[in-house]
Amino acid sequence: MHATKKRSPWMLLICFGMILFLCIGQRHSFGLYLRPMTMDMGWSRATFSFAIALQNxxxxxxxxxTGMLADRYGAKRVMLLGGVCYALGLFGMSxxxxxxxxxxxxxxxxxxAQSCTGFGIVYGAVGKLFTGEKRGTAxxxxxxxxxxxxxxxxxxxxxxxxxxxxxxALLTAAGLCFLIVPLTFGTSASAAKKPDTHEQSLGEALRQAFRHKGFWFLTLGFFACGFQLAFIATHLPAYLADKGLSPTVGVTALAIVALANIVGTYxxxxxGEKVSKKYLLAAIYALRAIALATYVMVPASPMTTYIFAAVMGLIWLGTVPLSSGVVGQIFGYQYITTLYGFVFLSHQIGSFLGVWLGGVLFDMTGNYLAVWAIAIGLSVFALIVSYPIDDRSIQIRPQVANA
Structure with a gap:
């Protein structure tokens, strides 16, 4: 880890981790509001789905x-802004x-708010503060x-x-997410420092990434990940309720996903620091295809749902440190937050379509079968594009000053 006299490594990890705790914990709770809000307000599922899809x-x-701002001015300021926006957004939603x-x-x-406090900013900051094998563990x-x-x-x-x-419930969540603001002061200002000595410009770094085939393969694969996770997180409780199962089953299933994901993400x-990250990504997408197809083909029950949730949980967010790691492995960590931001954009376009199409196709057909089929097909696609990624480190071309 780069030297920092102000805070211990574990204190930094706890503060960064609690920011993600609040950001991601609340993000995955929005699906619980779909049925009560649409029923009370007389909205269609497409109306609610569009708002959450727009969020993604x-x-x-x-x-x-926000990645460029974090690379230039430090993650702390960006996360502080995100905490304020999160609280205001939840209040407005209520x-x-x-x-x-x-x-x-x-x-x-x-x-x-999620852009300022989510994986892109937090992982970028942590990736700059920790080096070598400690980086993957952190x-x-x-x-x-x-x-x-x-x-x-x-x-x-x-x-x-x-x-x-x-x-x-939303007002309570607004108060909790405002805690992100004081937590940012427990992070290190050194997250804004460039860990590399190369004098490469941001423009050159972007041009180098956009000319790299592996960057685009990784970006395309991440689209599938976003589609699947956002669809399941938002629509699984409603899907299970439509099948006649108790709302408790949906909540329990998503909680199992989260519990298994604690182990899986770590x-x-x-x-990811021991074996090839791209092969781990390919394996995750293969397992997702099998899990999704099996779950759709068997009758929905609490037991089958909990098994599905446990399997998906182990590979739920494991793609995030692996994808971020591939970017850093290829291009270095000087502009990791910005470069990963473009990869993550693809993930969120997939998330938008996963949430939105879930509502639209349900309103059109009365079920989610078409969306499950799309999610399975995207797993196969992501597997195919992940395997040939050239993840070798490239030579960083520094900016050449004019004579």
Whole structure:
């Protein structure tokens, strides 16, 4: 780790991890609001789905730009802004009276907030602070906090919705997410420093990445990941309720995903420093294809759902430290936050389509079968494009000053 006199490595990891805990934990709770909000407000599922889909799209579109700000001015300032936007967005969502207000709060504001406090910024900062084998372990630890947030906040959100109603639950969530603001002061300002001595410009780094086939293969594969995770996180509770299962089954399933993901994310970060990251990514997409196809073909029950959740949980967010690691392995860590931001944009375009198409195709057909089929096909596609990624480190071309 790069020297920092102010805070211990574990204190840094805890603060970064708790920011992800709140960001990702709340992000995966939005699916619990789909049925109560649409039923109370008389909205279609497409209306709610569009707002959450927009959230994912805004997150993706803004990620390269928040990444540039973090690379230039430091992650701390960006995360602080994100904490404020998260709290305001959840408050606005709680008082939304129509689809436009919901899209503005749940979509625009929270999308920007997640861009500032999610994996792109946090992983970029941690990747700069830790070096060598410690980097993979540190990313795994921080990622596990995000999974723990999902595990804790899902049942907590469901309990609040059941006892206080969805509006009060959102207000409570707004207060919790505002805690991101003080947590940012526990992170290190050294996250803004460039760990490499190369004097490469940002423009040259982007041109070098955009000319690299492996960068585009990784980006295309990440599209599939976003589609699958966003669809399942948002629509699985409603899918199970449509099958006649208790709402508790959906909450429990997503909690199992989160619990298994604590282990899975850490292991992916750890083994990503031991074996080829691209092969681990290909293996994850292959396992997802098998898990998705098997789950759709068997009758839905609590037991089959919990098994599916456990399998998916082990490979849920493991793609994030691996994909970020591939970018850093190829291009170095000087502009990792910005470069990963463009990869993550593809993930969020997939997330937008996964959430939005889930609502639209359900309203058109009365079921989710078509969306499950698309998710399975995308797993196969991601497997195919991940395998040939050239993940060898390239020579960093520094900016040449004019004579």
């Amino acid at each position: 799209l805004v997150w993706g579109i803004s990620q390269p730009f 008082v939304s009276s129509n689809g436009v207000a919901l899209a503005s709060s749940a979509g625009l504001l929270i999308g920007i 990313l795994g630890v921080v990622g596990a906090f995000g999974s723990l947030g999902q595990f804790v906040m899902l049942p907590a959100s469901q309990s609040l919705i059941s006892h206080l109603g969805w509006a009060a 292991l992916c970060g750890y083994f």
